[in-house]
Amino acid sequence: MKTIKFPKRKEWSEILKRPTQSLKDIEETVNQIFEDIKRNGDEAVQKYTSLFDGVTINDLLVTDVEFKKAATEVSNGLKAAIELAKANIEKFHKAQKTEKIFIETTAGVSCWQEKKPIEKVGLYIPGGTAPLFSTVLMLAIPAKIAGCKEIILCTPPNSDGKIANEILYAAELCGINKVYKVGGIQAIAALSFGTDAISKVYKIFGPGNQYVTAAKQIAIKYGIAIDMPAGPSELMIVADNSANASYVASDLLSQAEHGVDSQVILVSTSKKIINAVNVEVKNQLTDLPRSEIASQAIKNSKSILLNNNEEVLDIVNEYAPEHLIVCLDDNDDLIKSITNAGSVFIGNYTPESAGDYASGTNHTLPTNGYAKAYSGVNLDSFTKAITFQKISKEGIKNIGPSIELMAEAEGLQAHKNAVTLRLKDLK
Amino acid sequence: MKTIKFPKRKEWSEILKRPTQSLKDIEETVNQIFEDIKRNGDEAVQKYTSLFDGVTINDLLVTDVEFKKAATEVSNGLKAAIELAKANIEKFHKAQKTEKIFIETTAGVSCWQEKKPIEKVGLYIPGGTAPLFSTVLMLAIPAKIAGCKEIILCTPPNSDGKIANEILYAAELCGINKVYKVGGIQAIAALSFGTDAISKVYKIFGPGNQYVTAAKQIAIKYGIAIDMPAGPSELMIVADNSANASYVASDLLSQAEHGVDSQVILVSTSKKIINAVNVEVKNQLTDLPRSEIASQAIKNSKSILLNNNEEVLDIVNEYAPEHLIVCLDDNDDLIKSITNAGSVFIGNYTPESAGDYASGTNHTLPTNGYAKAYSGVNLDSFTKAITFQKISKEGIKNIGPSIELMAEAEGLQAHKNAVTLRLKDLK
Numbered sequence: 001m002k003t004i005k006f007p008k009r010k011e012w013s014e015i016l017k018r019p020t021q022s023l024k025d026i027e028e029t030v031n032q033i034f035e036d037i038k039r040n041g042d043e044a045v046q047k048y049t050s051l052f053d054g055v056t057i058n059d060l061l062v063t064d065v066e067f068k069k070a071a072t073e074v075s076n077g078l079k080a081a082i083e084l085a086k087a088n089i090e091k092f093h094k095a096q097k098t099e100k101i102f103i104e105t106t107a108g109v110s111c112w113q114e115k116k117p118i119e120k121v122g123l124y125i126p127g128g129t130a131p132l133f134s135t136v137l138m139l140a141i142p143a144k145i146a147g148c149k150e151i152i153l154c155t156p157p158n159s160d161g162k163i164a165n166e167i168l169y170a171a172e173l174c175g176i177n178k179v180y181k182v183g184g185i186q187a188i189a190a191l192s193f194g195t196d197a198i199s200k201v202y203k204i205f206g207p208g209n210q211y212v213t214a215a216k217q218i219a220i221k222y223g224i225a226i227d228m229p230a231g232p233s234e235l236m237i238v239a240d241n242s243a244n245a246s247y248v249a250s251d252l253l254s255q256a257e258h259g260v261d262s263q264v265i266l267v268s269t270s271k272k273i274i275n276a277v278n279v280e281v282k283n284q285l286t287d288l289p290r291s292e293i294a295s296q297a298i299k300n301s302k303s304i305l306l307n308n309n310e311e312v313l314d315i316v317n318e319y320a321p322e323h324l325i326v327c328l329d330d331n332d333d334l335i336k337s338i339t340n341a342g343s344v345f346i347g348n349y350t351p352e353s354a355g356d357y358a359s360g361t362n363h364t365l366p367t368n369g370y371a372k373a374y375s376g377v378n379l380d381s382f383t384k385a386i387t388f389q390k391i392s393k394e395g396i397k398n399i400g401p402s403i404e405l406m407a408e409a410e411g412l413q414a415h416k417n418a419v420t421l422r423l424k425d426l427k
Numbered sequence: 428m429k430t431i432k433f434p435k436r437k438e439w440s441e442i443l444k445r446p447t448q449s450l451k452d453i454e455e456t457v458n459q460i461f462e463d464i465k466r467n468g469d470e471a472v473q474k475y476t477s478l479f480d481g482v483t484i485n486d487l488l489v490t491d492v493e494f495k496k497a498a499t500e501v502s503n504g505l506k507a508a509i510e511l512a513k514a515n516i517e518k519f520h521k522a523q524k525t526e527k528i529f530i531e532t533t534a535g536v537s538c539w540q541e542k543k544p545i546e547k548v549g550l551y552i553p554g555g556t557a558p559l560f561s562t563v564l565m566l567a568i569p570a571k572i573a574g575c576k577e578i579i580l581c582t583p584p585n586s587d588g589k590i591a592n593e594i595l596y597a598a599e600l601c602g603i604n605k606v607y608k609v610g611g612i613q614a615i616a617a618l619s620f621g622t623d624a625i626s627k628v629y630k631i632f633g634p635g636n637q638y639v640t641a642a643k644q645i646a647i648k649y650g651i652a653i654d655m656p657a658g659p660s661e662l663m664i665v666a667d668n669s670a671n672a673s674y675v676a677s678d679l680l681s682q683a684e685h686g687v688d689s690q691v692i693l694v695s696t697s698k699k700i701i702n703a704v705n706v707e708v709k710n711q712l713t714d715l716p717r718s719e720i721a722s723q724a725i726k727n728s729k730s731i732l733l734n735n736n737e738e739v740l741d742i743v744n745e746y747a748p749e750h751l752i753v754c755l756d757d758n759d760d761l762i763k764s765i766t767n768a769g770s771v772f773i774g775n776y777t778p779e780s781a782g783d784y785a786s787g788t789n790h791t792l793p794t795n796g797y798a799k800a801y802s803g804v805n806l807d808s809f810t811k812a813i814t815f816q817k818i819s820k821e822g823i824k825n826i827g828p829s830i831e832l833m834a835e836a837e838g839l840q841a842h843k844n845a846v847t848l849r850l851k852d853l854k
Contacts (some may be wrong), residue, residue: 078836081829088532088826095530096540103522105515105787113523113788116766118800130838166836202800220647220656225800229647250845257841289840338813339543346817351845354818357833358826360532361814373545373629373652375812385802386765387788390773391781399515399785402508406784409505409593411557413716414684418677418778 001252001266001278003303009314015302016319018231018368019261023214030214034189034222041195048186053127055161060197062163062179070168082170085358086137092360093142096379108395115383117147118225120199122191123176124206127156127183131164132207138362138377139205140174146382151176152201154191156183184208188215192224203227205377207364227377231368234263235352236321238312238334239277241270243327244348248273249280251325251351256297257290264301265319267312274303313337320371323352342371396422428679428693428705430730436741442729443746445658445795446688450641457641461616461649468622475613480554482588487624489590489606497595509597512785513564519787520569523806535822542810544574545652547626549618550603551633554583554610558591559634565789565804566632567601573809578603579628581618583610611635615642619651630654632804634791654804658795661690662779663748665739665761666704668697670754671775675700676707678752678778683724684717691728692746694739701730740764747798750779769798823849 007015036044042060049057074082102112123139126132136153143151153176155163163181171179180198182190194200203225204216216226235255239248252264268274281298285291306312313334316324320340328334331346338344342365343355355361364377375381391399400419407415434442463471469487477483501509529539550566553559563580570578580603582590590608598606607625609617621627630652631643643653662682666675679691695701708725712718733739740761743751747767755761758773765771769792770782782788791804802808818826827846834842 078832081832084533084826084829085833088536088538091532092530092538092540095528098525101522103519103787105518106511109515109781109786111515111519111787113519113805119766120799132837134833134837217648221644223656223796225797229650246848247845250841250848254839254841254845257839284841284844288844289838294841335815339546341813343814344816346815349820349823349849350816350818351823351830351849353830353834353842353845354536354823354826355814355816356842357830359536359816359818360530360538361816366811369650370652371811371813372547373811376814378540378812378814380807380812384793384798384800385805385807386768386771386798387782387803387805388762388771388773389777389782389786389788391777391786393776396776396778396781399511399781402511403778403780403784405505405508406512406561407780410559410561411716412681412684414677414681414711414721415780415783417711417715418674418681418780421673421677422776422778 001281001298001301001303003274003305005305006307007304012315012318015304018263023210023217026211026214030185030211030218033185034192034218037186037189037195038193042197045182045186045190045195048184049182052184053156054159055157057157057161057181060180060182062168062181067168067172070165071172073165074169078166079169082133082137082173086141086173088358088360089137089141090145093145093379106395106398108392108398109389111387111389113385113387115380115385117149117383118203119148120150120201121148121382122201122204123151123153124187124204124208124212125153125155125167126208126212127158131166133164133166133170134357134363135206136167136170137174138364140171140176142377142379143382144175146379148382150199151178152191152199153179154182154187155179157181185211185215188212188219192219192222205364227364227381228366228374229370232261232263233258234321234367235323235325236265236267236316236319237325237327238267238316239273239327240268240329241273242329243273245273245276245280247348247351248277248327249284252281253284253288253294254351254353255323256294256301257288260293260296262297264297266303267306267315269306269308269312271305274305278303309334316341320369322365322367322371325350325352340372342366342376393426397426428708428725428728428730430701430732432732433734434731439742439745442731445690450637450644453638453641457612457638457645460612461619461645464613464616464622465620469624472609472613472617472622475611476609479611480583481586482584484584484588484608487607487609489595489608494595494599497592498599500592501596505593506596509560509564509600513568513600515785515787516564516568517572520572520806533822533825535819535825536816538814538816540812540814542807542812544576544810545630546575547577547628548575548809549628549631550578550580551614551631551635551639552580552582552594553635553639554585558593560591560593560597561784561790562633563594563597564601565791567598567603569804569806570809571602573806575809577626578605579618579626580606581609581614582606584608612638612642615639615646619646619649632791654791654808655793655801656797659688659690660685661748661794662750662752663692663694663743663746664752664754665694665743666700666754667695667756668700669756670700672700672703672707674775674778675704675754676711679708680711680715680721681778681780682750683721683728684715687720687723689724691724693730694733694742696733696735696739698732701732705730736761743768747796749792749794749798752777752779767799769793769803820853824853
């Protein structure tokens with residue numbers, strides 16, 4: 001890790017710059033595949049699955065037999081772990097339920113807001129080297145709590161045409177039975193338009209590689225909502241001498257092993273802890289199976305030494321990290337002033353891994369500084385708020401004259417007239 | 428209005444089709460202006476203001492003197508109307524505040540969620556023939572309640588280089604003092620990149636013409652969040668013989684006067700009310716100052732006669748109207764089953780105008796069927812939810828072993844290691 005000592009504020013934005021991810025080169029490819037799937041449906045989906053995943057899939061939908069077989073092949077220990085994680089994620093997301101909000105704003109004017117589930121949602125789970133069954137939990141559990149009627153899960157098949165047992169087990173455990181063996185651009189396009197096999201959805205959730213990210217952006221153009229824009233995963237750690245250097249190093253490495261483009265930043269007012277963490281990172285790195293990926297990510301990462309806690313707070317809020325670990329002698333002062341972050345982990349015994357898997361919080365979070373404007377996935381991500389109003393005769397008498405004046409001032413006579421007609425009858 | 432009698436379900440999607448709005452043709456123009464403003468800042472902003480608004484503006488920021496003068500030129504009657512509307516909008520949006528959600532998911536594992544204001548937001552208010560000061564209220568009030576620190580309002584100047592008095596009055600009343608005389612693509616680009624005069628924001632809100640709509644879509648590519656995608660305004664009315672045909676007609680016309688592309692649909696199981704409304708529409712249309720626009724919109728609009736209430740409910744949810752007026756002998760049955768709508772108006776004395784101006788609900792709503800996945804603007808639109816967690820020694824002992832198993836099964840050894848190190852020390 002490169003250490004940067006006491007940078008001036010005007011240098012911060014350069015230091016905090018993330019590697020830009022250009023999707024322009026692949027946009028044309030994505031557009032073509034979207035058009036093809038819009039026209040040719042499942043046939044095109046199967047064509048691209050052969051092309052990109054190297055396997056011919058006749059039945060995209062995972063069968064009951066496959067679900068049952070998968071369940072027998074997951075160890076009991078892992079099943080219990082998944083169930084504990086599920087219970088915690090359920091508790092935290094159930095607690096996010098909001099009641100109907102009702103208020104009489106003026107006598108006779110009743111207004112309320114109700115959250116309703118988004119009826120049809122698509123969950124995308126990446127394939128690749130590791131089966132990310134934890135993401136199944138993070139998306140399926142709030143979708144179920146919200147009450148989404150149709151929940152469709154797409155995930156790419158391996159070269160044998162199979163889905164990882166853990167993904168199928170987690171899906172079934174969450175009550176998802178529509179799992180399709182389709183990944184990449186073709187999955188997002190199928191969810192956007194609908195095919196004979198796969199229903200069109202209203203909103204698409206989930207992480208993915210640059211092709212999936214680009215495809216989700218194109219989906220927006222076709223009127224589909226998405227959870228949030230995506231970028232490489234990242235972690236910022238704020239530590240002082242009360243932090244355990246070995247733990248801090250292990251957290252930095254857990255983020256670094258995600259990919260060579262992972263972002264890892266350590267911020268401190270203590271030179272001592274920065275040095276100690278750097279030594280620990282080197283020691284721990286050698287033993288990791290993914291050490292090549294992690295060491296590449298660590299090479300691009302930074303330790304930043306700052307003058308005081310005020311600077312620490314400001315740099316956190318300027319960076320707006322996806323994950324933020326805070327390990328200070330006094331955490332409370334900083335915590336209460338954080339305005340921009342995805343998810344915050346506090347103290348020596350709160351590794352990022354906890355939130356990635358089992359503490360209950362969601363791990364689908366805004367990267368790339370999007371935490372300045374976006375929330376991580378939460379229960380509300382699967383609902384929309386509808387407003388209602390009911391006005392009595394008395395109510396329209398109370399607010400009608402104001403509406404008439406305002407509508408007239410905006411030059412909208414028919415808006416005024418809708419009120420005038422009613423008021424006239426009530427005289 | 429064209430009346431369609433008892434259409435088959437498979438014909439619905441064709442009948443409910445909205446006029447598609449293609450932004451492709453103007454995308455290139457928008458991209459060029461964005462690049463120019465990114466490079467040349469205020470100079471480019473002023474160039475496009477001259478070009479598109481036909482006026483040279485040296486000081487983009489509205490001065491105190493201009494605010495004061497505007498306030499003296501708004502009538503006391505209108506001021507009182509605006510204040511009543513403001514009070515109601517405030518009540519309804521304040522009621523949407525949510526408390527911190529705290530839960531101990533497992534002993535020693537504390538998780539919580541807090542909403543934080545988006546620090547910097549941009550509000551766009553269209554210019555044109557009518558000064559839409561009501562939209563100032565709808566955006567500025569929740570932004571203030573949420574606690575957004577920097578609120579910037581952009582609106583195009585008229586050919587004299589002025590902003591409508593009502594817009595300035597409403598802005599000042601809401602505590603907004605950064606109002607810039609800039610509109611169209613150049614306003615959205617300036618808010619996206621920041622210039623010397625105008626600060627960069629994290630999220631942009633507000634309606635606009637097709638250029639503004641396209642510009643907001645391009646802003647997303649530069650990492651800026653937007654309130655929602657936009658389309659022409661629309662209204663669906665569900666009525667039976669208990670509805671007052673004259674009121675229904677006035678509501679349809681209030682929507683129709685917005686623009687020739689406004690969408691107006693009447694749905695009923697009663698041929699009698701459809702006929703009566705059609706007669707009333709013709710009668711009322713002639714007297715409107717904007718009758719040309721309204722009659723064009725009415726020409727493209729439809730009355731749909733259906734067999735039963737079940738069909739009525741299904742067609743509402745399939746269309747997902749921005750505005751829905753329900754005027755039935757028994758409203759409750761339908762209301763409780765509505766899943767897709769922006770804002771719902773119930774009964775004979777609840778015109779859409781009420782929600783447009785003064786009842787308290789927000790009038791910035793999802794058009795174009797987006798109500799299937801998007802909420803209208805509400806208090807949460809100006810906040811993001813951050814999650815926090817703090818785990819004790821006991822807590823990590825309780826969930827640590829599960830995290831280890833799951834991380835290992837996902838092939839993420841460093842994630843496991845971050846827990847293993849801690850558990851080892853606690854043995």
